[in-house]
Amino acid sequence: MLLDLQRLKLTTSKTKAFLKPTELLLLLLFIGIIVTFAHTASDMHHHIDAVRTNNVELTTQQLPIYALKTTLRFIIAMVFSILFSIIYALLIIKFERLGKILILLLDILQSIPVLGYLSFTIAGFLILFPGSELGVQAAVIFAIFTVQVWNIAFSLYQSFRAIPDELIEISKKLGLNSWQRFFKLDLPYAMPSLVWNVMLSSSASWFFVVAVESISVGNDVYTVPGIGSYIALAIADRDMKRILYAVATIVITIFVYDQMVFKPLVSWTDKFKIESVAGDTNRESWLYNIIKSSILVEMIFKPFTIVFRWFYVIRLSFPPIASLGLGSKTSKGLIIPSQASARGGWALYDLLWRSFLISSAAYLGWLFYSYHDRIEYIEFKTAFYLGGITLLRIIILVSLASIIWLPLGIYIGLRPKFAARSQVLIQFLAAFPSNLLFPIFVYLIQHYHLDPNIWLSPLMIIGTQWYILFNVMAGTAAFSEGLKEVCADLGIKGILKYKKAIIPSVMPYFITGAITASGGAWNATIIAEAVSWGDTKIYAKGLGSYIAINTQAGDLGKVAIGISVMAIIVVLFNKLFWTPLYDYAERITKG
Secondary structure: OHHHHHHHHHHHHHHHHHHHHHHHHHHHHHHHHHHHHHHHHHHHOOEHHHOOOOOOOOOOOHHHHHHHHHHHHHHHHHHHHHHHHHHHHHHHHHHHHHHHHHHHHHHHHOOOHHHHHHHHHHHHHHHOOOEEEHHHHHHHHHHHHHHHHHHHHHHHHHHHHHHOOHHHHHHHHHOOOOOHHHHHHHHHHHHHHHHHHHHHHHHHHHHHHHHEEEEOOOOOEEOOOOOOHHHHHHHHOOHHHHHHHHHHHHHHHHHHHHHHHHHHHHHHHHHHOOOOOOOOOOOOOHHHHHHHHOOOHHHHHHHHHHHHHHHHHHOOOOOOHHOOOOEOOOOOOOOOOOHHHHHHHHHHHHHHHHHHHHHHHHHHHHHHOOOHHHHOHHHHHHHHHHHHHHHHHHHHHHHHHHHHHHHHHHHHHHHHHHHHHHHHHHHHHHHHHHHOOOOHHHHHHHOOOOHHHHOHHHHHHHOOHHHHHHHHHHHHOOOHHHHHHHHHOOOOHHHHHHHHHHHHHHHHEEEEHHHHHHHHHHHHHHHOOOEEEOOOEEEEEHHHHHHHHHHHHHHHHHHHHHHHHHHHHHHHHHHHHHHHHHHHHHHHHOO
């Protein structure tokens, strides 16, 4: 009888908890979000004629709808970006030879500008979804994906590579299988940096949204409704009032997005910080607190938890070496590789690997040759010359941004409460589309007869400098409380503390931020070196304006030359400068 009363009491308390107003409000909120996004997604299945003409309305009533459409594209692209980045970073870490190719490929892919992806992929998406608006929507989402994914992939690679050796040894001694190691060590260790870079990549998407929501293919222009196409039309009409409305909508959208997604994620990732002592108070999120204490959420996710636990204990097994002809077993069951068979196995592996590389190079060479009649090779000389000018601009701009944001990022990162308060402001500054500054720059350059080669340069760094700040803040936040206590116990303070402890810990994050800022600046050159305000167009000499002008003219041969040269310059600069610098930063961190 007493047991029955206890069960009744427990059931009643759970029912009361289930019926808490906050949980009912949360349920209604998420149902509303799902219904709203489902309704927004249903508009993507219209006939392609719906987006072939400019169907964007410059009315304030449409702005919330356009903001929802753009946000939905961001979320879809973000999900694919995270999944792709996790798989890509793990492949780099787990397979040494393949990893070298993947890192090189990542450098190349990051160097390709957004308009470059659109120019050469839109036709494929239109073929994939013939006669449907979904093809254009997929191309826009893919373009947003290319804005987001490279920064996330770099951050995950850096985090997986920076896992302390002692933690790896502990995971081996505990006998964790591949899945358990990933979910218990790899992903939790990378989670704080991942969330910060997801926030930054989302903000960077706003920076390019004006360029990707209106696509030119030959004589056709496809415009998908969204906040970016709204701003593009307002710029073309020189309608400053509508631009200000759009800016206000972006501010509100970023604030809501922060409260509903990023603040809960930041609060959640606090538990993944590796600390031996108690740190600062967690960054609070009202939504995360509701979700964490909600029985309703627990009930909804219980089936997924059961499936995950079953999946979690699966061990990946590989055939023994002896069965592959690479060794033999002793009487005690130990595998001793025979030297001859091992040499033969590795020789076959090398042969297959080199054959793959040679075949790939031959195919790319043939592909390049097949377009020889469309390429004027003298253009390569022009493109390299313009690329050198753009490279000089980027080196100067990234250096200036590093001088500013490295110390400020450390200062903010060491103060979690201040970092939490400034988070929304930093996201907005990172999301601020440089296109909105075109009227100011066009007026100043024309009125004061300024040199556009100099005064358009700041537009290249406006959106990408925040990669440095966000990564430095994430690296400083990962600076453990235990290390702080050690510095305090040893009396290490002031400049010595920064020199011996903080800066070495933050340096790999800073290099990652500088690399992605540099790559983002290359992407931004297409917007920053070719500025328009209504019928007024101003160009700065550089590779970005070269690609932008030829994209508008529909000259895909010259566009291909510009993109190829940009990729070559970025890859060489990364290999000759950024990679050695990152290796040095990693050595001083682990040393």
